[in-house]
Amino acid sequence: MTGKTIAEMKLGDKASTQKTISETDVYLFAGITGDFNPVHINQVEAEKTMFKGRIVHGILCTGLLSAVMAMSLPGPGTIYLGQELKFVAPVRIGDTIKAEVEVVELLPEKNIAKLKTTCFNQDGKAVITGMATVMPKKQ
Template identity: 70%
Template sequence: MGKTINELKVGDKDHFEKTITETDVYLYAGITGDFNPVHINQIEAEKTMFKGRIAHGMLTAGLISTVLGTKLPGTGTIYLGQELKFTKPVRIGDTIKAEVEVIEIIPEKNRVKLKTTCTNQNGEVVLDGVATVLAPKE
């Protein structure tokens, strides 16, 4: 269900973990219209600095939304903003752990700031940032 603004504490954490599949990449491309060859064409992607296909950065960022909307703070949370840095590529087959941690609570505005981090199966940070959300009152 999640936590209300009054139940949250600085340091609260939660996460979601998912293995990125080829289907995920193709569905994301179809939904968004982002058919950049680095995501969907192995031959062309091999010519890039990545030397092969990578997942869309925003697909990885979407895993943060899963944590915010379903776990911490949870149901009723409204996403207001997100600062992102993509630090390493995510490849098909990588297992990504999206983790959020409460770093600031602004009760008079019902707002919460959370550190947002995605790591791969090797513990390498692939995405780093800060989210601002409107937390549920009840």
């Protein structure tokens, strides 16, 4: 598996991956990060929030975007430089999230690519939107 160089990328190129988020994923993520916010791990407390139940850590879902960039587009050798995010809808345990990246700008002189980043739920609704800045592998 090899990553694409900036010269091999084209505007509009897309790649994606998807995963069904399990309760185990949420607990493992909480343990790794130390983020034990009750909205993620305590159903009784989460029911008192505007979400009326537990939601998945948004950053757990954005990790899927990182996986797409690292493994598919641009792929292995990519350096992740920055990310802007908007969390636009909650993700629930059991949701299947599709993380998609699309090339929207190429700056060959700087070896920089701008990627539109979106996570969709199983209903096709965007749950996370944003823009990533990456440095693809060199020749």
